[in-house]
Amino acid sequence: MATIRDVAKHAGVSVATVSRVINETGYVHDDTRKKVETAIKALHYTPNEVARSLFKRKSRLIGLLLPDITNPFFPELARGVEDEMQENDFRIIFGNSDENMKKEKEYIQTFVQNNVVGVIASTNHPDTDTYRKLNIPVVFLDRTADNRPSVYADGREGGRIAAQEMVARGSRQITVMQGPKHIRPAQDRFKGAIEALSDQGIAFNVVKTSSFSFTEAGTWAKELFEQHPFTDGVIASNDIVATAVLHEALRLGKNVPDDVQIIGFDDIPLSSLLTPSLTTIRQPAYDMGRAAANLLVRLIDDVNIDNKTIQMPVTFTERDTTRKVNQHG
Amino acid sequence: MATIRDVAKHAGVSVATVSRVINETGYVHDDTRKKVETAIKALHYTPNEVARSLFKRKSRLIGLLLPDITNPFFPELARGVEDEMQENDFRIIFGNSDENMKKEKEYIQTFVQNNVVGVIASTNHPDTDTYRKLNIPVVFLDRTADNRPSVYADGREGGRIAAQEMVARGSRQITVMQGPKHIRPAQDRFKGAIEALSDQGIAFNVVKTSSFSFTEAGTWAKELFEQHPFTDGVIASNDIVATAVLHEALRLGKNVPDDVQIIGFDDIPLSSLLTPSLTTIRQPAYDMGRAAANLLVRLIDDVNIDNKTIQMPVTFTERDTTRKVNQHG
DNA sequence: TTGTAGGCGTTATCAA
DNA sequence: TTGATAACGCCTACAA
Numbered sequence: 024m025a026t027i028r029d030v031a032k033h034a035g036v037s038v039a040t041v042s043r044v045i046n047e048t049g050y051v052h053d054d055t056r057k058k059v060e061t062a063i064k065a066l067h068y069t070p071n072e073v074a075r076s077l078f079k080r081k082s083r084l085i086g087l088l089l090p091d092i093t094n095p096f097f098p099e100l101a102r103g104v105e106d107e108m109q110e111n112d113f114r115i116i117f118g119n120s121d122e123n124m125k126k127e128k129e130y131i132q133t134f135v136q137n138n139v140v141g142v143i144a145s146t147n148h149p150d151t152d153t154y155r156k157l158n159i160p161v162v163f164l165d166r167t168a169d170n171r172p173s174v175y176a177d178g179r180e181g182g183r184i185a186a187q188e189m190v191a192r193g194s195r196q197i198t199v200m201q202g203p204k205h206i207r208p209a210q211d212r213f214k215g216a217i218e219a220l221s222d223q224g225i226a227f228n229v230v231k232t233s234s235f236s237f238t239e240a241g242t243w244a245k246e247l248f249e250q251h252p253f254t255d256g257v258i259a260s261n262d263i264v265a266t267a268v269l270h271e272a273l274r275l276g277k278n279v280p281d282d283v284q285i286i287g288f289d290d291i292p293l294s295s296l297l298t299p300s301l302t303t304i305r306q307p308a309y310d311m312g313r314a315a316a317n318l319l320v321r322l323i324d325d326v327n328i329d330n331k332t333i334q335m336p337v338t339f340t341e342r343d344t345t346r347k348v349n350q351h352g
Numbered sequence: 353m354a355t356i357r358d359v360a361k362h363a364g365v366s367v368a369t370v371s372r373v374i375n376e377t378g379y380v381h382d383d384t385r386k387k388v389e390t391a392i393k394a395l396h397y398t399p400n401e402v403a404r405s406l407f408k409r410k411s412r413l414i415g416l417l418l419p420d421i422t423n424p425f426f427p428e429l430a431r432g433v434e435d436e437m438q439e440n441d442f443r444i445i446f447g448n449s450d451e452n453m454k455k456e457k458e459y460i461q462t463f464v465q466n467n468v469v470g471v472i473a474s475t476n477h478p479d480t481d482t483y484r485k486l487n488i489p490v491v492f493l494d495r496t497a498d499n500r501p502s503v504y505a506d507g508r509e510g511g512r513i514a515a516q517e518m519v520a521r522g523s524r525q526i527t528v529m530q531g532p533k534h535i536r537p538a539q540d541r542f543k544g545a546i547e548a549l550s551d552q553g554i555a556f557n558v559v560k561t562s563s564f565s566f567t568e569a570g571t572w573a574k575e576l577f578e579q580h581p582f583t584d585g586v587i588a589s590n591d592i593v594a595t596a597v598l599h600e601a602l603r604l605g606k607n608v609p610d611d612v613q614i615i616g617f618d619d620i621p622l623s624s625l626l627t628p629s630l631t632t633i634r635q636p637a638y639d640m641g642r643a644a645a646n647l648l649v650r651l652i653d654d655v656n657i658d659n660k661t662i663q664m665p666v667t668f669t670e671r672d673t674t675r676k677v678n679q680h681g
Numbered sequence: 682t683t684g685t686a687g688g689c690g691t692t693a694t695c696a697a
Numbered sequence: 698t699t700g701a702t703a704a705c706g707c708c709t710a711c712a713a
Contacts, residue, residue, distance in 0.1 A: 102420070
């Protein structure tokens with residue numbers, strides 16, 4: 024790799040001058056600029072980001088920490104982040120945390136060691152020293168922390184909507200699946216749903232789950248129908264679980280939505296392709312990723328920011344695992 | 353952030369000594385070691401990777417270039433890569449190429465600028481200067497290039513198997529979906545399928561497609577049944593497209609697999625959750641990611657490598673979009 | 682067993 | 698308008 028020295032030599036100028044033309048800082052005569060530019064081309068020179076980063080004490084790298092890219096909700100988020108960052112000339116160091124504090128800490132540490140200028144994290148523990156003591160901007164994604172920069176959807180409201188729409192469509196023996204206890208958005212949805220159900224005086228059962236993995240989801244779905252065979256409506260903690268419930272319901276010969284209605288959460292790409300297609304509470308994942316990245320970029324540039332917490336809309340997306348509302352008058 | 357100087361001062365030794373204890377290189381007295389270690393803890397010191405990287409002219413970073421993390425096949429790959437790299441103390445700079453040479457080039461360039469020590473790339477153009485001129489190890493993932501390090505599944509064989517199994521299960525009016533022309537694995541599968549079909553003297557139709565996006569897949573599925581209404585077997589270019597075909601077939605009131613059999617490719621997590629669940633040619637995505645990462649790590653450590661190209665097995669995964677073979681004697 | 686000093690490739694300050 | 702040069706934080710000869 025050619026260095027700035029090689030370029031300087033080739034162009035017959037000093038490294039300072041080369042640096043000036045590269046960074047467009049300070050005066051440089053047109054003729055010299057041209058000489059330098061030809062030298063750069065001739066040597067295929069590109070500046071060493073590491074040396075830059077060392078000197079400036081900041082890089083063009085940001086850290087992205089997601090629970091598990093294998094969960095179909097996150098690729099959309101990640102893509103949104105990536106696209107926005109790419110447009111702003113930042114690169115991403117990526118890690119999966121598995122919702123595990125230790126891993127999180129390790130990643131954040133290596134992020135810092137690599138001089139990242141900002142972090143986007145989907146963590147359940149934003150109020151930890153891990154993040155509090157960071158002296159670079161952090162944006163929480165799909166998570167909140169009071170008053171700290173974050174982009175998230177209102178899970179509580181989503182849960183409420185799910186419950187209301189399900190009741191409006193006639194279910195009376197509802198089972199609510201409570202997502203993993205340590206995952207905030209899952210608990211928010213759960214709370215919202217049982218709140219709305221209680222408000223309306225509708226009884227409900229609860230099935231606890233402890234992960235969002237595809238394989239385990241199947242088990243809980245089985246459990247659900249064994250323990251609560253008369254369930255006529257399921258509010259799942261997300262679309263993965265909803266998909267498993269749907270699969271199991273069909274396997275048991277139930278008619279969906281006539282015997283059981285199902286509402287998921289997220290609207291992962293797959294949901295619309297299921298048969299019957301899945302009614303769900305949509306979160307605009309891609310846009311959330313973009314918004315988070317955009318917010319982070321602004322934070323990095325130290326622009327004065329008004330809205331540091333961005334709440335994205337959650338929308339009831341009616342498809343075929345729920346009945347039509349007018350079927351019930 | 354504390355620097356090695358601060359630690360040295362705090363411990364009353366020279367930076368060289370601190371460096372020695374950190375890197376476990378050279379002699380250092382037990383007492384001094386202890387002093388240094390306390391200083392490190394007291395100051396919460398962690399070495400600046402950027403400075404290290406600058407000096408050594410290599411980092412602990414590798415570049416991962418995937419077409420589109422939003423395509424459900426890739427998160428599994430990415431996760432495999434990440435897990436293996438994480439275990440070997442490497443971090444990942446991640447980018448989506450959209451199968452676009454320009455983007456690829458840009459990413460590779462910034463990878464190099466950041467001193468990555470290796471690259472894992474899923475590219476359709478391994479034989480380009482972009483990769484040839486790289487003087488760090490590159491592993492091609494889900495792609496091959498003659499004799500260069502790569503981890504991939506045999507698409508041709510997969511296509512062949514799909515065709516054979518479909519014919520064995522009685523389909524005679526088969527439609528083969530030809531994936532995007534510029535995507536190698538897609539073409540390999542296609543070739544394999546039509547080869548096997550021709551060998552057996554079975555006529556077939558072809559439907560061309562140009563991406564793997566969920567939304568477009570729906571369009572091609574419609575097209576398929578409009579143009580070839582008597583199709584009784586579809587070999588899709590991957591599970592995304594297969595899912596769309598399944599969805600459309602059911603929408604048209606066809607019975608799957610009795611009226612139409614469908615075989616996909618990849619075995620994405622969703623495939624087993626569809627109803628009916630999708631028969632497919634499985635690629636072990638997660639393992640492929642791991643294998644690629646492992647190979648790269650060995651290449652970086654300059655271990656003598658025997659098998660630089662690792663072909664992973666492709667397996668016929670029989671589920672419910674195909675008939676049972678004994679139903680036909 | 683330990684310390685001094687030079688250099689990795691840049692940028693920015695200061696003189697010229 | 699340009700050039701020397703001192704950092705940035707670390708590692709490694711080489712000397713002591």
